Amino acid sequence: MSAQEIVIVETTTCRLSPQVRLGVGNIWEEDDERGATAGLWVLPPRGAATQTVRVTAGQQVAVPGYTLTILEVMLRGRSPRGALRLAVEPALS
Secondary structure (H helix, E strand, O other), rough: OOEEEEEOOOEEEEEEEEOEEEEEEEEEOOOOOOOOEEEEEEEOOOOOOOOOEEEEOEEEEEEEEEEEEEEEEOOOOOOOOOOOOEEEEOOOO
8 A cells, every 4th residue: 555645734633543643843943964853743542642753854653553754844934834744654564
């Protein structure tokens, strides 16, 4: 199965499944070789612990049931909010 590409705008969430939502925020340019980075929140069902990770383009992140590949961290520019563009693939069993 091929990856699905999605864009999540800063301060919004995206539901991957009934059990997993993703949130994006705190997007800025780093002072080192990483370039632009974003906070990625993995929001599980109520009562479970939230996972937070700082991501940059090219990074892969495993979340329950999926593998995310960060394609681009988009800084604020023409729009008032940044965004995160990523590819979502079902995790291999």
